[in-house]
Amino acid sequence: MTPTEFSSLSLPADVLANLDALGYKAMTPVQAGSLPAVLAGQDVKAKAKTGSGKTAAFGIGLLQRLDPRRYQTQVLVLCPTRELADQVSKALRSLARPLANVKILTLCGGTPMGPQLASLEHPPHIVVGTPGRLLKLCRKGSLKLDQVRALVLDEADRMLDMGFLDDITALIAFTPDQRQTLLFSATYPEEILDISRKVQRDPVEITVESVH
Numbered sequence: 001m002t003p004t005e006f007s008s009l010s011l012p013a014d015v016l017a018n019l020d021a022l023g024y025k026a027m028t029p030v031q032a033g034s035l036p037a038v039l040a041g042q043d044v045k046a047k048a049k050t051g052s053g054k055t056a057a058f059g060i061g062l063l064q065r066l067d068p069r070r071y072q073t074q075v076l077v078l079c080p081t082r083e084l085a086d087q088v089s090k091a092l093r094s095l096a097r098p099l100a101n102v103k104i105l106t107l108c109g110g111t112p113m114g115p116q117l118a119s120l121e122h123p124p125h126i127v128v129g130t131p132g133r134l135l136k137l138c139r140k141g142s143l144k145l146d147q148v149r150a151l152v153l154d155e156a157d158r159m160l161d162m163g164f165l166d167d168i169t170a171l172i173a174f175t176p177d178q179r180q181t182l183l184f185s186a187t188y189p190e191e192i193l194d195i196s197r198k199v200q201r202d203p204v205e206i207t208v209e210s211v212h
C-alpha cells in the first residue's frame with residue numbers, strides 16, 4: 001500500500017509544518033501516487049479529475065526541486081483558462097510559504113501585454129498561464145524558457161478541447177529537452193496519449209478514480 005502521510009516523503013520540517021497549517025493532513029491518492037516521482041525528477045502521467053488535489057501533487061515536489069537563488073524561470077505550468085491559472089498560482093504561493101522568496105507569475109490572455117512584458121524584466125521562478133499568451137510572450141523574447149527544468153500540462157484534455165495543441169507544441173520547443181514533464185488529464189483520448197509519447201520520457205503512470 002502507498003503511504004499517505006506527507007511525512008513519508010523526505011520533506012523539510014518547515015514544509016511539513018506548512019502543510020499541516022494549510023489543513024493538509026494526509027495525501028490525496030494523486031498526491032501519494034505522484035509526489036515520490038516528482039521529487040525524484042521523473043516524468044508523471046496522471047489520470048485524475050477536478051478536485052483530486054493535482055496542484056499539490058506537482059507543486060510540493062517542484063517547489064522542493066527549484067533553486068530560489070537562481071532568478072530564472074525554472075517551472076512552467078500550462079493551464080486551460082485564466083481562472084484555473086489563478087487558482088494554481090494561489091495554491092502554489094501557499095505551498096511556497098516556507099521557501100525563501102519564490103516568485104510566481106500568472107500570465108494569461110485577455111489582458112494587456114504591456115504590464116506582462118514589464119513584469120518579465122525580472123524573471124519569476126515559476127510561470128503559470130494559458131498557452132496562447134505564453135507563446136506570444138515567448139516569441140517576443142521577453143519570456144525565456146531556456147532554463148525550464150519542469151513543465152506541467154494541467155488539465156491537458158481541456159487545453160486540447162480549447163484548441164491549444166499547436167500553441168503547446170510550439171511552447172515546448174522553447175524549453176530544454178532535458179526537462180521533467182508532468183501531465184495531468186481527466187481523460188486520455190488518443191491526442192493526449194500522442195502528446196505524452198512526444199514530450200515525456202518513461203512517465204510514471206497514475207490513475208485515480210475516486211476524488212479523495
Ligand code: ADP
Pocket residue numbers: 023024025026027028031049050051052053054055056087091
Ligand atoms: P484539482 O487541481 O485536482 O482540481 P486542487 O489542487 O485545486 O485540485 O485541490 C482541490 C482542493 O483540495 C483545494 O482546495 C486544495 O487546497 C485541497 N487539497 C489539496 N490537497 C489536499 C490535502 N492533501 N488535504 C486536504 N485538502 C487538500
Ligand code: MG
Pocket residue numbers: 054055084154
Ligand atoms: Mg487544478
